Amino acid sequence: MSVLSAFAVLIDGLVYAAYLFIVAIGLTLIFGVMKILNVAHGSFFTFGAYGAASAVGIYFNRGLPDAGGYLLMVLFAMALGLVLGLILERGIMRWVYGRDEVVMVLVTYAAFLILEDVVILVWGPGSYATYQPLLAAGNIEIGELVVSNYDLGLIAAAAVLAAIYYWALKFTRYGRLLTAVIFDRETAAAFGINVRVVYTVTFVIGAMLGALGGAIMAPKIAVTLGIGVEVIVLAFAVVAIGGMGSIEGALAGALIVGICRAATVHLVPQVELFVIYAVMALVLMIRPYGLFVRAQPRKI
Amino acid sequence: MARRDRIAAGSAFVAAAAAAFVLPDWMISLATIALANGLVVLGLIVMWRAGLVSFGQALYYCMGGYAVALLGRWAGVTDAFLLVLVGGLSAAVVSFLVGFLLARYREIFFAMLSLALSMILYGLLVKTESLGSTDGLNVIVPTFLGYAPHREKLLVALYLLVVVVCAAAALLTHAYFRSLAGALAIPVRDNEIRVEFLGMSVSRLIHTKLVISGMLAGIGGALAALAVGHVDPNMSYWTTSGEFVFITILAGAGSVGAAFVGSLAFESVRSFAFAMLPQLWQMLLGSVLLLTILFLPQGLGSLIKRLHWGRGAKAP
Numbered sequence: 141m142s143v144l145s146a147f148a149v150l151i152d153g154l155v156y157a158a159y160l161f162i163v164a165i166g167l168t169l170i171f172g173v174m175k176i177l178n179v180a181h182g183s184f185f186t187f188g189a190y191g192a193a194s195a196v197g198i199y200f201n202r203g204l205p206d207a208g209g210y211l212l213m214v215l216f217a218m219a220l221g222l223v224l225g226l227i228l229e230r231g232i233m234r235w236v237y238g239r240d241e242v243v244m245v246l247v248t249y250a251a252f253l254i255l256e257d258v259v260i261l262v263w264g265p266g267s268y269a270t271y272q273p274l275l276a277a278g279n280i281e282i283g284e285l286v287v288s289n290y291d292l293g294l295i296a297a298a299a300v301l302a303a304i305y306y307w308a309l310k311f312t313r314y315g316r317l318l319t320a321v322i323f324d325r326e327t328a329a330a331f332g333i334n335v336r337v338v339y340t341v342t343f344v345i346g347a348m349l350g351a352l353g354g355a356i357m358a359p360k361i362a363v364t365l366g367i368g369v370e371v372i373v374l375a376f377a378v379v380a381i382g383g384m385g386s387i388e389g390a391l392a393g394a395l396i397v398g399i400c401r402a403a404t405v406h407l408v409p410q411v412e413l414f415v416i417y418a419v420m421a422l423v424l425m426i427r428p429y430g431l432f433v434r435a436q437p438r439k440i
Numbered sequence: 441m442a443r444r445d446r447i448a449a450g451s452a453f454v455a456a457a458a459a460a461f462v463l464p465d466w467m468i469s470l471a472t473i474a475l476a477n478g479l480v481v482l483g484l485i486v487m488w489r490a491g492l493v494s495f496g497q498a499l500y501y502c503m504g505g506y507a508v509a510l511l512g513r514w515a516g517v518t519d520a521f522l523l524v525l526v527g528g529l530s531a532a533v534v535s536f537l538v539g540f541l542l543a544r545y546r547e548i549f550f551a552m553l554s555l556a557l558s559m560i561l562y563g564l565l566v567k568t569e570s571l572g573s574t575d576g577l578n579v580i581v582p583t584f585l586g587y588a589p590h591r592e593k594l595l596v597a598l599y600l601l602v603v604v605v606c607a608a609a610a611l612l613t614h615a616y617f618r619s620l621a622g623a624l625a626i627p628v629r630d631n632e633i634r635v636e637f638l639g640m641s642v643s644r645l646i647h648t649k650l651v652i653s654g655m656l657a658g659i660g661g662a663l664a665a666l667a668v669g670h671v672d673p674n675m676s677y678w679t680t681s682g683e684f685v686f687i688t689i690l691a692g693a694g695s696v697g698a699a700f701v702g703s704l705a706f707e708s709v710r711s712f713a714f715a716m717l718p719q720l721w722q723m724l725l726g727s728v729l730l731l732t733i734l735f736l737p738q739g740l741g742s743l744i745k746r747l748h749w750g751r752g753a754k755a756p
Contacts (some may be wrong), residue, residue: 177548183468241548242493246689247733249682259720326482373559373678414563420556425541428549438672 148285149402155270155291158298159357159397164242164378164390166349170267172322172385173342175241179248180228181367181375183255184347187224188217188266188354191257193268193363208353210273214310215357225257225347226286229340237339252368262363267364301349318342322385377420383430392431396423446539447624456603460596468599470707472667475602477684478703479609479660483653485699486613489622490627490649492546493688495681496554498529499561499653501537502676504661505530506571507581507734509671520582524662531658532651539650541612542641558676565673576672579665603661609656609738610696616652617696620644657684686725688733692739702740 169180195216199209228251236247243331272350273289318326321338329335353371361367378397382389397416404415411418423431460468480501487494504527511517511526536599538557545553568572581594589597607738616622627635632642665671674680683706691702709728713721732739 177552212470231732242551243733243737245495245548245551246685247611247730249728250729250733253722255726257720257726263717301673311640356684369679372554376552377556377559380549380556384548391612410567413566414560417559417563421541421553421560424549424553424556426546428545 147283149399149406151282151285151287151291152401152405153395153402154295155398156401157394158295158396159353159360160374161298161391161394162294162301162356162437163350163353164375164382164394165301165387166346166353167375168379168382168387168390169349170249170343170346171379171389174237174339176233176244176248177241177301177376177384179245180251180255181248181350181374182372183252183259184221184224184350185222185354185371186255186259186368187355188253188351189358189361189367190263190268190354191217191220191282191351192355193270194263196270196272196358197268203314209346213355213358214352215275217351221348222344223350224351225344226340226348229343233343234339236334236397256365256368265365267362268358270289270358270363273357282368290359297356300389301388302387314341315413320388377416380421380430383422383427383433386432388430389430449697453603453607455688457600460603462598465592465595468580468595469667471704472595472599472602473664474707475606475705476660476663476667477687477707478700479606479663480657480684481687481691481703482609482613482696482699483656483660484684485691485693485696486616486625486649486653486656488688488693489617489625489629490646492649492744493551493647494554494653495683495685496556496558497653497657497684498676498678498680499554499558500535500657500666501661501664501684502558502561502565502671502673503531503534504528504658505665505671505675506565506577507658508665509577510571512582513577517581518580518583518588520584520598520666523582524601524605524659525558527662528655528659529687531661532655534658535651535654536647539647539654543647553679555678557686558681559678562673562676562678568730569642572672574673576670579671582666598663598667602667605659605663606700607706609659610700613652613656614696620741622650625649658711663697686729688739690727690740692736694738698739705740731738 163181163185166184167178170176170181170391192213195213198211199212203429212368232247232251233244236244239247273282279286280289280292293322307315309319315329317333317338320333321335354367375396378393379390380393381396382391382393398417400415400419401412404412456471459471463471463515480497483500484494484497487498498751499692508523511523517523517526532640542553551619571577581588582598584597604650612752617625624635624640628642628645635642640688659696687701687702687706691698708727710721713724717724744752
């Protein structure tokens, strides 16, 4: 492998990892705090992507400054995530807290199925092209390689998000409450933390992050029906590799999957899809709970 | 089996077989697919009783289907019995091998790992040109021990085959539930460490259940492939597994028959919803699933039991 293609693999891998990280972070947050494997995360992604597509359709091609378009895209998607998260948490999830983890997966799966059709009702069955932000960002030449500025921005966005997340968790009041709930819900409740409120806030933040992932990815994909279906299994794979509920895990998982995928796309394109899940199975074989989570002792 | 249950099972079998000569074609083909999928659901019930939910049952379903397609294409085998047998066995072999890994996992981790494994097969199939890639493969027209029916007769013959296979599977699974290994499923779900203290190997019990459910899913996939006449990688996608889990929740794990009743109900609701509300059928399915979880946590089967209780019948 020449230096150029190694560099290309690295850039591609980082871009893909950034995307995966942004999508996976909301999923792992909700799992860490609430122990819910949220299939409806795919719906948040879809709504974010469609919301961003609508925002782009309204804003761009009007001669307004481009920066406002990016802002509108992100804000619109996150507002959608906020509303959707609140509706789901207040309307459905709170009725099933305390049930079996697997039952909760099925509840979110039901929500996912319902929301898939809500998307058709709101935006229709057609697909949206949202390439304007990608074009507006332009390209940069690094050596002989042409890289889109948007892709580099994606990497930066993921890094900023990881930093904010880390800061919020370690150095803010709410973050510390959250850490307590993650560590032991019952003890946290006994110390007077209002776990219900923490749950609602966490779910809404997770939903907003999912929608943000959709918005950021919208210009790079065709926004069409069924995008959430694929995203959700990818995010599962990333989160499972890193360890569910662990933020460092999501970062490591995203990097591993991103680089592996980029390498196979360049070297053996036949196994592209296969490699992600093979890596996941391999990691789980060696570390059943993922890379960054300690094994739980069995309780009698 | 209680006498009443035996009579009920026998008359259900006779009614199902007799239906082949009464019902219109479209209902027969719908019932064929529904019953074939019911076998997969039966396999999920086997695991559900031990507290395990597999989100990757499509792996075995797809294995069964592709085994049939490839055997017909490469070896020219057309006998339906042989094809279904090989489909079930190949899935059983896969689940046996995978079982060494899967039997160590529980709860959500089990669900996720099984999902990953089925997605590996999906990824392989999509990228393999010689296996038809995303287009999939056509399945040969089956014969039945030398008898080679066409059109309507083929439809009826396949339906009868599915009914017979389902009846056999239901009987054997029922017998398994009443055996020691089968009866231990519920203690394993409740507290597996206690089961180990009794001197049983929990991982071996679960491994057995994995193979049984894998084989049932493989047979279901083989029958579905024969009925549809085509296989494609979507048989292995996670949404296919999700559908099977959905039916399991709908049916409840109460009894063997629930798998088939649930599958028939699901297939009917789906084709009804698909015809009447093509844009809203997923919403309908999702709502049904949600309502079932919220208000009928034991599945539709529990409704029947409640009726029995109401009439003062013996507790099951």
